Amino acid sequence: MGEQIPLRLNSAKTCRICFDTDNPNDFISPCLCKGGSAYVHRKCLDDWRSVNKNGRAFNYCDVCQFEYVIEPVVDDPSSDKHRLLVFRLLVTRDITLIVLLFQLIIVGMTFLLQAADKKSNTIKDLYPNSMSSFGIYYLSSLILFFAFLGLLGLIGFCCGWMNDNHNTNRRSDTCPNCACYPYNCICLDCHGCDGDNNCSGGGGDGGGAAIVVIVIILIFAAIGIVVGVILTAMLVSKIMKRHTNKLWLRQEAKKYVVTDFQGRMHELESMPAQRRIEVSTIHVQK
Template sequence: MDSPRLAPHPPARGSLKGAADEEIEAASAACCRICLDSGDDLISPCMCKGTQQFVHRSCLDHWRSIREGTAFSHCTTCKAQFHLRVQFLEGDGGCKMKFRLFVARDILLVFLAIQTAVAAIGGVAYWLDKGGHFRNRFADGWVHILSKHPVPFYYCVGVVVFFALVGVFGLILHCSTSPSSNNDFPCFARSSNRRSDSSDDDFVVVVVIVIIFAIVGIVYAFIAATIAVQRIFQRHYHILAKKELTKEYVVEDLRGGYTPPKLDPEHEQRLKKLQLI
């Protein structure tokens, strides 16, 4: 005879109540894992559990736009791929306006930093030339108009010295990084036994040397400015382009029930070309 089958014991009421209390407590204590703030816009897009599974959609989109690599389409904690819903967007002129404003802001900040350095050098020159002896040397030259007014004169001194310093550091950097450069500089290794009898001749020589270094500094500054502007353009274009992509590829809320995602092959190839998946 077959032994009678025993019916499975129903779960105890206490355990069910405890699990329900834990779920309610977890839901009430949910906070964003990025900004650590609560809110109604919390989603659970990946395999993370506990308090790590919740994140604001706005925080996640910002994270996806600024992080490099596969953070656009994958969780950086559990490495699970997001479920991306493709949403077609119409052309938005606001993105171009933001791009121009951000580029103009960064260029303005660089310009203000240079002007601050020039003003500081001019202020030091004015402090060192308290009696105006250096400025009076240009009273009879073609720059006598500037020498009459201390502010434009010392500002021009700051500009020339700034570009001269750029030229000196540019030459040092170029010579130190050049594979054919030596440890010594032959053009400065020679010492002259001739001493000038006139201090004016020495002054003219110093001015000419400073102007030569300033011209070299202008060349290096132009090259550096070109590279800096290109970097600014690339940085902001890259970030804003990824922000637009976060609006086009929207992360779905899985509510803790993660399943392997399926993305259209065309969009998958597009994201692979952009190195975002």
């Protein structure tokens, strides 16, 4: 029952990441793991080091927590140029995919807008006759996209600010049940308010209300375009920073390689304690 079953020396090596036995020349043993977890393809390990979420796997084994012995590749100008070229190509690929996705959304909105304005030509009449039909609706879709995106952010910011301000000043408010909006002021319960049903005390001037609403909507639309551009730039910058760091780490994994200690386990076991964590028993799953 308590006997240890010796491992067969002639058994095929299996990569602990991809569980494959191909490419035997690419197998390395970089840490204190034993048995079925002892071997890993160098390519698989480099890929895992570069995409691991917390970044710790770049220097440490996830299983035995051993700190890899990393050595830089001999400086080779041609290799450095190749790595830099690959890095730039990958970054360019990600930027291109984002731009294509953005263009796909705009083009889809263009055809929808063109179909909706097919009979009335209301949008088309706003532009010079020299512009092409597709250009008119594409430009309109672009403006609407940024305006809608910006207005959502602006309205969300304004509502949050107004709610915080309303909660802060609620006790000192002469009309605590009044709800003030950018375009109007509505008194939900006017007991204790002035008789004109207006929080500001002014009369119910309905004549210019429609004009005021239109002007304010146009102002919000103009601000929304600017806010949309800023939000889009921030979003793209954040996405590209994330991808750039990941791609650069992938190149770093090729530049700083993990040392192979296959057949030299005694060297690992004799290393300082701070580089390794002693594991009393490492079980090999059947």
